[in-house]
Amino acid sequence: MSHENPVFDCKQCGECCVGFGGTYVSSEDILAIAAFTGMPEDTLRSGSCQESANGTVLAVDNENRCVFQKQKICSIHPVKPRMCREWPFIPAVLRQPGNWRLMGDACPGIIKDAPPETVYEQTLAELQKTRPGFTPEKATAPADAPDKKPLHSGQKG
Numbered sequence: 001m002s003h004e005n006p007v008f009d010c011k012q013c014g015e016c017c018v019g020f021g022g023t024y025v026s027s028e029d030i031l032a033i034a035a036f037t038g039m040p041e042d043t044l045r046s047g048s049c050q051e052s053a054n055g056t057v058l059a060v061d062n063e064n065r066c067v068f069q070k071q072k073i074c075s076i077h078p079v080k081p082r083m084c085r086e087w088p089f090i091p092a093v094l095r096q097p098g099n100w101r102l103m104g105d106a107c108p109g110i111i112k113d114a115p116p117e118t119v120y121e122q123t124l125a126e127l128q129k130t131r132p133g134f135t136p137e138k139a140t141a142p143a144d145a146p147d148k149k150p151l152h153s154g155q156k157g
């Protein structure tokens with residue numbers, strides 16, 4: 001994310017990559033990661049993914065960090081899952097603006113005191129980059145699995 005963004009300035013702390021069940025992956029995400037890493041899709045699914053109640057997620061290591069995080073850096077940055085690319089500009093912020101401050105408790109890059117209207121505008125603009133044709137009405141879609149991340153410590157949400 002740009003350091004000129006008025007509501008977010010990532011501190012590169014890597015804390016958003018901590019916690020099981022935090023990163024949902026679509027089939028499209030898995031294919032992109034497989035192509036980037038050279039890992040066969042089956043190997044990737046069995047070794048680097050796990051099933052959670054709401055779908056397939058990236059696995060975590062014995063320190064509870066995403067298996068693709070290496071020394072606090074994402075090793076698959078060019079192809080990281082959509083929800084990683086979007087964070088912290090997620091539909092839940094449009095649905096409930098108060099989520100921004102809540103997310104800011106876990107993510108030091110979030111400027112918690114940013115004006116809510118600016119947060120809303122930035123979130124919508126960023127989502128329209130990653131989801132062509134996205135409108136605020138689509139933020140209410142309950143079946144949007146990649147937006148189901150829990151809004152608690154160290155997780156994208």
Ligand code: SF4
Binds near residue numbers: 014
């Ligand atoms: S927790 Fe927030 S500030 Fe830290 S790396 Fe993740 S997005 Fe950046």
Ligand code: SF4
Binds near residue numbers: 069073075081
């Ligand atoms: S894929 Fe990369 S950005 Fe996403 S949780 Fe894993 S290490 Fe973090």
